[in-house]
Amino acid sequence: MRRRGGGRSVTAMCSASTRRPVRDPVRHPVVRRIAAAAANLPLPPGHSIGIVVIVVLDRVHRVGIPGPRWAHRAAGAAAIVAGGAANAWALAERRRRSGGAFRLDRPQSLVTTGPYALSRHPMYVGWWLIHLGIGVFRGSAWLAATLPLATLAEHRGVLGEERTLDRDFGAEYAAYSARVPRYVRWPVRARGSRRLRG
DSSP, X not given: OOOEETTEEHHHHHHHHHOOOOOOGGGSHHHHHHHHHHHTOOOOHHHHHHHHHHHHHXXXXXXXXXXXXXXXXXXXXXXXXXXXXXXXXXXXXXXHTOSSSOOTTSOSSOOXXXXXXXXXXXXXXXXXXXXXXXXXXXXBTTHHHHHHHHHHHHHHHHHHHHHHHHHHHHHHHHHHHHHSOSSOOOOBOTTOSSBOOO
């Protein structure tokens, strides 16, 4: 038998008192921050797929690279750390130079400082190193196929980004691209007169 209290059952009063308003998880500040950070993570699909392919092909048909395992692990870890550091430095510099809400795909101003003074696309260079590092760390010869293919696939996207930057920043971007290489500064040519530029 239920006890009554003011015309409502005790069960009904308990359930009413424990009800809480349901919050939309997307509106929660922590979820919004995580979503914004994920949207600004530099994850080039070519290298992401290339890394997955290395892992899968290693399991299906292992093709190793010569040398001791400890050397693979040391060199691979060093490349992964260097690539991650390059990406983190570039992201921090972009954030520092953003006046309002930070969006990786739509820069508000042309960033030419920090790693961008060395390379027009330091995050892609960082991903080269991460991809290289994972392949070497695993001692996988599949790296010889996945890294060049991923780099070529991403290069088309890079050219598209550069067209957008040229349209948005005009002469400023032209001057910047004339003095800073696309990816890395290559050694001088055999005759020593001109540097190879990206």
